Amino acid sequence: MNRTSGRAKAALAASTLTLLLTAVLLAACGNGESTTATSNNVGEASSSQGGITDPATVSSDPVTDSGNPDEAVSSDGTSGASPSANTGITDPGTSTESPPVSGTGGGSPPASGEAQPDQAVATDPDSIAVLVNKQLGLPKDYEPKDLVYPDVTFTFKEKIEKRMMRKEAAEALEEMFAGAKKDGIYLAGVSGYRSYARQKALFESYVKKDGEEKAKTYSAVPGYSEHETGLAIDVSGSDGKCAAEDCFADTEEAAWIAKHAHEYGFIVRFPKGKEDITGYKYEAWHIRFVGKEIAKDIAERGITLEEYYNAIPVSK
Numbered sequence: 001m002n003r004t005s006g007r008a009k010a011a012l013a014a015s016t017l018t019l020l021l022t023a024v025l026l027a028a029c030g031n032g033e034s035t036t037a038t039s040n041n042v043g044e045a046s047s048s049q050g051g052i053t054d055p056a057t058v059s060s061d062p063v064t065d066s067g068n069p070d071e072a073v074s075s076d077g078t079s080g081a082s083p084s085a086n087t088g089i090t091d092p093g094t095s096t097e098s099p100p101v102s103g104t105g106g107g108s109p110p111a112s113g114e115a116q117p118d119q120a121v122a123t124d125p126d127s128i129a130v131l132v133n134k135q136l137g138l139p140k141d142y143e144p145k146d147l148v149y150p151d152v153t154f155t156f157k158e159k160i161e162k163r164m165m166r167k168e169a170a171e172a173l174e175e176m177f178a179g180a181k182k183d184g185i186y187l188a189g190v191s192g193y194r195s196y197a198r199q200k201a202l203f204e205s206y207v208k209k210d211g212e213e214k215a216k217t218y219s220a221v222p223g224y225s226e227h228e229t230g231l232a233i234d235v236s237g238s239d240g241k242c243a244a245e246d247c248f249a250d251t252e253e254a255a256w257i258a259k260h261a262h263e264y265g266f267i268v269r270f271p272k273g274k275e276d277i278t279g280y281k282y283e284a285w286h287i288r289f290v291g292k293e294i295a296k297d298i299a300e301r302g303i304t305l306e307e308y309y310n311a312i313p314v315s316k
């Protein structure tokens with residue numbers, strides 16, 4: 001009897017330890033999947049699409065952000081693979097040091113891998129730390145209330161929608177461009193804010209041209225593009241070379257951004273090697289304002305916004 005209960009105790013202790021270890025690991029990595037994602041992409045060229053499990057999210061660059069900034073649309077496509085565990089994720093509201101949010105208990109195991117068609121809507125779209133991705137969208141009628149024209153160089157002259165950003169992000173962008181200039185790096189905006197209506201029009205034109213299934217492989221479904229938050233912008237060098245194209249990754253401007261963006265509250269939103277988590281291929285040009293504290297944390301830990309929130313990989 002003693003032996004039995006001793007064994008039971010040992011087993012209990014062991015399982016408690018396992019739980020603790022799991023918790024520690026989750027806390028440390030944010031997401032157990034990151035290792036896999038990284039190893040999938042070891043040694044990949046910047047232009048590669050490797051590691052993305054959803055073939056629909058890649059390829060067909062001609063109509064994505066790449067090459068046609070005017071019509072720039074993130075290479076979204078809502079893969080049907082949406083772990084349901086993401087639903088209900090709330091964001092912490094502000095750029096304070098709120099811990100990663102896990103509305104539905106972060107750390108829940110990745111869903112079976114089977115697609116969940118449901119997509120959720122961010123509960124606080126006005127937060128500068130809002131998480132928007134292929135599963136977490138914006139309310140249909142969402143429109144940022146504080147859009148302004150950042151006083152920086154763009155690759156075009158017109159005062160049009162895509163030149164705008166939310167005020168706080170716009171000011172940070174101005175600071176960042178000024179900081180870059182001091183280092184001899186001349187940046188330019190390519191495409192900032194995009195309204196739901198514009199995203200919808202774009203998406204529908206693609207559907208007309210290619211059919212919905214194919215359109216989804218290269219265009220964001222309206223409501224799910226981070227550009228709709230007014231907090232994201234595609235940038236290039238002031239010569240506009242490689243604007244929103246893979247070759248931008250090899251420029252000195254991209255190197256500067258990768259190194260310094262967080263000092264101004266921006267993150268490179270779709271980093272190399274994290275394709276499985278963000279659901280997007282590496283985009284050296286797409287930066288997202290999240291505020292200095294979160295940006296610093298994310299940069300130092302080498303994680304994504306999804307991992308910061310302990311969210312489930314998007315394209316799993």
Ligand SMILES: [Zn+2]
Nearest residue numbers: 065074234286
């Ligand atoms: Zn973008």
